[in-house]
Amino acid sequence: MAERRTYIYIDRAGEPVPAGELVYDAAAGTARFRYGRRYTQRRDRVAVDPVTLPLPEPDVTPGWIERQASPSGHNNDLLFGGLRDAVPDGWGQHVLDRLAGGELDLFDYLVAAPTDRVGALATGPDLDGPRRVWPANADPDPESVQPAPAGEVVDLEDMQATIGALDDEREIETLPPAQRRFLLRGSSLGGARPKASTMHNGRPHIAKFARKDDRYPRPRIEYACMRLAEELGLNVPAVDCIGVGEYAVYLIERFDRVELSDGRTGRVPFISGLTLLDASESTAHHHSYGELAQTLRRYGSAPDRDALELFQRMVFNVLVNNTDDHLRNHGYLHDGAAWRLSPLYDIEPFPSIGIDERVLALALGQGRHASIANAVAAAADFGLTADDARDIATSMREHVAARWEGLFQEAGIGERDRKFMARAFYAATGAA
Numbered sequence: 001m002a003e004r005r006t007y008i009y010i011d012r013a014g015e016p017v018p019a020g021e022l023v024y025d026a027a028a029g030t031a032r033f034r035y036g037r038r039y040t041q042r043r044d045r046v047a048v049d050p051v052t053l054p055l056p057e058p059d060v061t062p063g064w065i066e067r068q069a070s071p072s073g074h075n076n077d078l079l080f081g082g083l084r085d086a087v088p089d090g091w092g093q094h095v096l097d098r099l100a101g102g103e104l105d106l107f108d109y110l111v112a113a114p115t116d117r118v119g120a121l122a123t124g125p126d127l128d129g130p131r132r133v134w135p136a137n138a139d140p141d142p143e144s145v146q147p148a149p150a151g152e153v154v155d156l157e158d159m160q161a162t163i164g165a166l167d168d169e170r171e172i173e174t175l176p177p178a179q180r181r182f183l184l185r186g187s188s189l190g191g192a193r194p195k196a197s198t199m200h201n202g203r204p205h206i207a208k209f210a211r212k213d214d215r216y217p218r219p220r221i222e223y224a225c226m227r228l229a230e231e232l233g234l235n236v237p238a239v240d241c242i243g244v245g246e247y248a249v250y251l252i253e254r255f256d257r258v259e260l261s262d263g264r265t266g267r268v269p270f271i272s273g274l275t276l277l278d279a280s281e282s283t284a285h286h287h288s289y290g291e292l293a294q295t296l297r298r299y300g301s302a303p304d305r306d307a308l309e310l311f312q313r314m315v316f317n318v319l320v321n322n323t324d325d326h327l328r329n330h331g332y333l334h335d336g337a338a339w340r341l342s343p344l345y346d347i348e349p350f351p352s353i354g355i356d357e358r359v360l361a362l363a364l365g366q367g368r369h370a371s372i373a374n375a376v377a378a379a380a381d382f383g384l385t386a387d388d389a390r391d392i393a394t395s396m397r398e399h400v401a402a403r404w405e406g407l408f409q410e411a412g413i414g415e416r417d418r419k420f421m422a423r424a425f426y427a428a429t430g431a432a
Contacts, residue, residue, distance in 0.1 A: 006111050008033070008083065009130045011120040011267035012044050014260050016130050019048055019121075020062070022083065024107040029069030031078050035062040046269045046334050048121065049082025050299050051278045070280060077282075079106050081275030086121040088113050089328070091194055100138035108135045116197050119256055119270030120334075156198070156207060157244040197254075200240065204254040204265065210247040216417045218348070219250035224411040225320055225347045226252070228404055232396055234312055237343040241411060248412065255343045256333065270342065273330035284327045288363035289314045290381030292330060301338035304383060309341055311375075311382040315393045317347075317360055318370045319400045321424040324348040326361040349424035358426070372397060372427060400428035 003025045009016040020035040033053055039045055041058045056062050069078045079087065087109045088096065096112055097103050104112065111133045115122045122130035194209045210219050223241035230236040238253040256268045273279075276295040277287055293310055296303040310330075317325045324346055331342035352358045358370040365377025372393050379389035404425055408418050422429070 002027075004107050006107075006123045006125060006133070007127060008048060009122040009124060010039075010046065010048065010269065011122070012042070012046075014262075014264045014266045016122055017042070018127055019045075020053075022123075023064075024078070026078070026105060026107065029078065031067045031080065032064045033067075033080055033083075034064045037062060044336075046120075047082070049080045049271065049275055050339070051276060052080050053082060070282075076106070077280040079110065081278060082271050083110060083121070085270065085272050085275055085328075086110060086113070086117050086119060086123075088117070100134060102138065104135060104138075108138075112138075120267040121269075156242060156249045198251075200251050200253075201238075203238070204257045205240075205251045206254060208250045208252070210249070216420060217248060217413055219248045220411045220413050221349065221408070221417075221421065222347055223248075223250050224404075224407045224413065225322075225349060226344065227407050227411070228320070228400060229316055229344055229347065231403060231407075232312065232316065232399055234316065235309060235341070235343045237345070243412060252345060255345075269334035271332050271339070273327035273332070276332060276339075277327065279327055285361055285368070286363075287327060288378075288381075290363075290378055292327075292362075293381050293383075296339075296341065299332075299339045301335055301340055306341040307382045308384070311379075311384060311389065312392065312396065313344065314360075314364060314378070315372070315375050315396050316400075318364070318372060318375050319397060319425065319428040320347065320349040320404070321352055321358055321370060321427065322347050323350040323358075323360060323370075349421060351421050351423035352426075370427060397428050400425065401430070404428065 003023055005021060005023050007021055008019050010019045011017070017039060018036050019039045020033055023032040025031070033048070035048075035053075035055065040056055040060075040062055045055055047053055047055045052067065053065055065080075067078065067080055070076075077084075084106070087106060092113065093104070093109055096109060100108070100112065111123045111125075112135070114132060115130050123133075124130040125133050194211065196207045196209075198205055198207050200207075208219055208222070210217065220241055223239055226236050226239045237255045240251040242249050242251065256270045258266045258268055260266045273287075273292050273295075274281070274284060276299060277291055279287055289310060293307045296306045296310070300306055316322070329346040331345065332339040333342045334340075359368040360370050362368065364370075364374045366374060376386060376389045376393055379386050382389070384392075405418055405422075408421065413421070
C-alpha cells in the first residue's frame with residue numbers, strides 16, 4: 001500500500017486550525033509528521049503530542065519527525081501517541097468496520113472517525129478544513145455513515161431498547177438509520193462499550209448503554225462509583241443515570257468541551273497516559289502510577305495538586321477494585337499553559353473471587369497488587385510522606401466502607417447485585 005497523507009487540524013478558540021501533516025506508510029512501517037510553520041508561530045499553539053512531537057521554536061523551520069513500527073512487526077504503535085489518542089478503539093473501531101464493510105487499519109480509523117472525537121484534533125485530506133475520508137476500497141451506505149449533528153439529542157429510551165435487544169450489539173447495520181447516526185458519532189470515542197454522543201441538560205454528554213449479556217447493571221454501577229468518588233473529593237464531571245425500561249443509561253458530561261464567550265463550543269486538547277509515557281499497548285502493564293506522577297512534573301501546570309489527585313485515584317481504584325485503570329483511562333487536558341490531569345472517567349469495579357487475584361493494570365508501590373499497603377508504599381512518588389499517605393488512604397477507606405452500598409442502592413442496584421459486587425470492595429471493608 002502506498003503512502004497515505006492527511007492534514008491534522010486542532011481546535012483553537014472554536015475554529016479548526018491546520019497544525020501539520022501526517023504521512024503514513026504501513027508497508028514500510030513508518031509514519032512522519034511535520035508541523036506547519038504558521039502554526040508553530042501562533043501564540044496559542046499546543047503540541048499534538050508533547051513527548052514525541054514537541055513543538056519547535058517559532059523561529060525554527062519545522063522538520064519531519066519519523067516514527068517506526070515496533071520490532072515485532074505490528075503497526076499498532078505506528079501512529080504518534082497524540083494522534084493515536086484521536087483514533088477510536090474497541091466499540092468505535094467495530095462501528096467503523098461494520099459501516100465500511102471490512103476491517104480498517106489505524107490510518108483509516110483516524111481519518112474516517114467523525115469530527116466529534118475526543119480532544120481537539122481533526123483530520124482532512126487538504127487545507128479546506130476537516131472532513132472524514134473513507135478508504136478507497138470501502139463501500140459504506142451514505143445514509144448510515146453521516147453522524148448526527150453535535151447539538152442533536154438522542155432518544156435514549158429508544159436507543160437502549162434497540163441495543164438491549166441485539167444478540168450482538170456490534171451488528172449495527174440492523175439498526176434504523178437515525179440510530180446508526182448517533183452511534184457513528186459515538187464511534188469517535190474510546191472504550192469497548194456501546195455509546196453515543198448527545199446533549200443532556202444543555203451540555204454535551206456521552207451516553208453509555210447496557211448490553212443484553214451484561215452480568216450486572218454496569219451503567220448503574222459506574223454511576224454509583226462516580227458519585228462515591230465525588231464524595232471523596234475527587235475531580236468528577238457531572239454524571240447522571242436514567243432508567244429506561246429494564247435497563248439504565250449512564251451519562252457523563254464531556255470535559256473536553258467548553259462553552260466559549262460567544263456561545264459556541266470549543267474543543268480542549270486531550271492526551272492519554274499512554275501518550276505521556278510514550279508507551280505501547282502491548283507493554284502498558286509494565287508501567288506505574290509513579291511514572292504518571294513524574295510526567296506531571298515534566299509536562300504539568302499544577303504538578304503537586306495533580307500528583308495528590310492521582311494518588312487518591314490510585315487508592316480509590318484499590319478500594320473499588322477498578323481493574324480498568326490502564327493508561328488510556330488516565331487523561332490529560334491542556335489548560336492553555338500546560339497539561340492537567342483530566343476529570344475522572346471509566347470506573348469499572350471488578351468483583352474478584354479471591355483477594356490474591358486483585359491486581360490493577362498499573363503498578364503501585366511494589367508491583368500491581370491492589371492493596372492499601374502497596375498504595376501507601378508509593379507515597380514518595382507523589383510527594384507525600386508515608387504518614388500523610390496512610391492518613392489519606394485510611395480516611396478514604398472508611399468513607400468507601402460506609403457509603404458504597406447505600407450509593408449502590410440509591411442508584412437502583414438490587415440486593416442480589418449488591419451482594420455480588422461486594423467482592424469488589426474487600427479492600428474497603430476490611431478483607432484486604
